[in-house]
Amino acid sequence: MEEIVDLAIVGGGSTATSFLAQLIETLDKSGIHGSRRIVVFEPLPDVGPGEPYAEDLPTNLLNIPAGKMSAYAGDRGHFLKWVESQGDAILQKYGVNHLDAGTFLPRPMFGEYLKEVWQDLCANAKILGVNVQQVAVRVDGIALSPENSCVHLETRKGVYGASRVVLCNGNLPSASYTDLQGCKGYFNSPYPVTKLAALVEREASVGIIGTSLSAIDAIVALVESGHAGPLLSVSRSGRLPSVRSAVAPSTPIVPPTAEEIASLVQSEDRGLTLEALFSLLSERLTASGDALDWTDVLGYGSDPQTALEREIDASSTLPRNWQSIAISLNDSIEHAWRLMPDSEKRSFYAKWRSLWMTRRATFPLTNALKIKQYLNEDRLQIQAGSNDLAIQPAGDGFEITFSGANGSRHRRHVDYIVNATGMSTNVAASNDPLVQSLLKREIASANPYGGFNLDFDTGCLLYTDGSVIRNISVLGSLAVGTYFWTMSLDVNARLALDQAKRIANELTTCAPPHAGSEPLPNATNLCASNIA
Numbered sequence: 001m002e003e004i005v006d007l008a009i010v011g012g013g014s015t016a017t018s019f020l021a022q023l024i025e026t027l028d029k030s031g032i033h034g035s036r037r038i039v040v041f042e043p044l045p046d047v048g049p050g051e052p053y054a055e056d057l058p059t060n061l062l063n064i065p066a067g068k069m070s071a072y073a074g075d076r077g078h079f080l081k082w083v084e085s086q087g088d089a090i091l092q093k094y095g096v097n098h099l100d101a102g103t104f105l106p107r108p109m110f111g112e113y114l115k116e117v118w119q120d121l122c123a124n125a126k127i128l129g130v131n132v133q134q135v136a137v138r139v140d141g142i143a144l145s146p147e148n149s150c151v152h153l154e155t156r157k158g159v160y161g162a163s164r165v166v167l168c169n170g171n172l173p174s175a176s177y178t179d180l181q182g183c184k185g186y187f188n189s190p191y192p193v194t195k196l197a198a199l200v201e202r203e204a205s206v207g208i209i210g211t212s213l214s215a216i217d218a219i220v221a222l223v224e225s226g227h228a229g230p231l232l233s234v235s236r237s238g239r240l241p242s243v244r245s246a247v248a249p250s251t252p253i254v255p256p257t258a259e260e261i262a263s264l265v266q267s268e269d270r271g272l273t274l275e276a277l278f279s280l281l282s283e284r285l286t287a288s289g290d291a292l293d294w295t296d297v298l299g300y301g302s303d304p305q306t307a308l309e310r311e312i313d314a315s316s317t318l319p320r321n322w323q324s325i326a327i328s329l330n331d332s333i334e335h336a337w338r339l340m341p342d343s344e345k346r347s348f349y350a351k352w353r354s355l356w357m358t359r360r361a362t363f364p365l366t367n368a369l370k371i372k373q374y375l376n377e378d379r380l381q382i383q384a385g386s387n388d389l390a391i392q393p394a395g396d397g398f399e400i401t402f403s404g405a406n407g408s409r410h411r412r413h414v415d416y417i418v419n420a421t422g423m424s425t426n427v428a429a430s431n432d433p434l435v436q437s438l439l440k441r442e443i444a445s446a447n448p449y450g451g452f453n454l455d456f457d458t459g460c461l462l463y464t465d466g467s468v469i470r471n472i473s474v475l476g477s478l479a480v481g482t483y484f485w486t487m488s489l490d491v492n493a494r495l496a497l498d499q500a501k502r503i504a505n506e507l508t509t510c511a512p513p514h515a516g517s518e519p520l521p522n523a524t525n526l527c528a529s530n531i532a
């Protein structure tokens with residue numbers, strides 16, 4: 001007979017850690033203690049960092065300032081307080097010589113914080129009688145019992161049973177350039193950049209596909225590690241992300257609320273239009289005392305070097321309130337997305353999404369100054385590659401071909417290729433065994449805007465007929481099609497808190513499935529039926 005745990009979390013990255021920390025906090029506040037068993041499936045040695053905050057070079061910077069990165073939605077300063085509590089040693093370890101709420105700290109430092117959040121939550125859970133354990137294995141498949149009372153989690157160590165499951169399995173590996181995988185000199189991701197910098201020969205030429213945040217991580221890590229060969233970063237638009245202003249707005253920006261967004265819907269037919277949302281944001285900009293400067297909002301032309309220089313000038317001298325207003329949308333963005341009819345969502349994807357990604361996903365001035373220096377020293381070239389960017393293995397390396405701004409065809413030979421196009425949320429195109437199992441067994445279906453189709457109110461998976469699977473919910477990247485901006489920790493922590501409250505309620509109102517059973521077993525003993 002299979003033993004069933006109360007709650008299983010698939011994936012133990014930052015979203016899972018944030019969810020669990022807030023679940024334990026909610027259980028504690030509710031004052032209801034009692035034996036419960038929670039299992040986190042995470043194949044990496046530690047729960048907490050996931051890939052983005054893993055141990056790596058300190059050149060990988062957070063793209064959100066220290067004062068706003070936190071595992072707790074209700075305590076945005078939690079990480080900063082943790083850093084301050086560590087004294088100078090941690091700053092020295094990561095080469096940080098200045099700390100305040102606006103500092104962009106190394107991501108591995110945030111990973112250390114998450115590891116401690118995990119340890120603390122396990123200790124706090126124990127006091128409440130809740131046993132939280134990591135099982136260091138991937139979940140390769142999920143099946144439901146006939147009456148849906150139990151979820152079966154299939155792993156190479158055996159099948160585990162859970163009454164309730166939260167999927168926090170993060171981004172999927174990039175699905176582009178699959179034909180290059182396995183080729184010598186091809187990296188499907190820049191991470192860990194320590195490995196990239198160690199494996200790429202110092203004088204070699206490197207083609208970095210992408211000009212977004214991951215491309216910046218790859219470039220800075222290579223150069224700071226002593227790379228001396230030429231670097232070419234190429235993407236369709238050749239646009240770097242916007243540089244985050246170092247000047248604070250003179251008055252605090254008031255984030256739009258869900259109610260304000262709902263009031264923008266004029267008729268059910270049209271739902272929320274991009275135009276109505278844009279008007280609200282423009283009003284916010286005017287109210288903040290700033291004027292709408294289209295060039296600053298949309299970016300400074302097509303020459304990447306000039307555009308970056310102008311970005312740096314603007315971010316060194318101006319508050320650029322439009323950035324803070326775009327960021328403040330994080331507090332309610334899923335409501336805007338939900339209220340948009342499909343036609344509006346499609347139009348956003350076709351016309352605006354790519355621009356939104358480069359202008360909304362900002363990067364810190366520190367790294368912008370480094371990129372500027374590399375461009376000035378001719379170590380780095382940034383190119384727009386139009387829509388016909390192609391890469392072929394050629395000789396000992398690769399040939400990159402693309403059309404330039406004037407339509408002329410360019411051909412470049414490089415020794416290495418780094419795919420920095422970012423992670424994927426396209427479940428339909430993924431080879432991930434768990435994702436495939438969910439789709440094949442029709443427990444989940446693909447959302448056209450990424451991730452799985454979910455019930456907006458609960459985050460639970462939807463059957464193809466639209467009915468809700470009440471015991472499996474999703475948090476993080478694979479919830480993107482439902483909540484839109486799930487690539488930021490503050491949004492994930494807020495959505496995680498919602499689920500934590502709901503699931504704490506479920507855990508305290510339902511009788512534990514193992515009530516009356518023996519003391520908690522080791523997680524590996526929870527497995528009932530072993531699969532070959």
Ligand SMILES: Cc1cc2nc3c(=O)[nH]c(=O)nc-3n(C[C@H](O)[C@H](O)[C@H](O)COP(=O)(O)OP(=O)(O)OC[C@H]3O[C@@H](n4cnc5c(N)ncnc54)[C@H](O)[C@@H]3O)c2cc1C
Pocket residue numbers: 010011012013014015016041042043044049050051052053061062063064107137138139140168169170171214423434475476477486487488489490
């Ligand atoms: C390079 C990079 C930098 C970023 N920087 C920032 C930043 O500075 N600030 C910010 O707010 N956001 C940032 N983000 C956004 C980021 O997606 C989220 O902040 C966050 O890391 C997502 O966490 P997650 O736990 O959902 O996913 P992940 O961190 O990807 O964790 C998922 C975990 O699930 C595990 N897993 C996957 N599949 C399975 C399975 N089948 N069974 C068991 N375990 C599984 C993985 O091993 C992994 O540990 C960044 C993203 C990337 C990719």
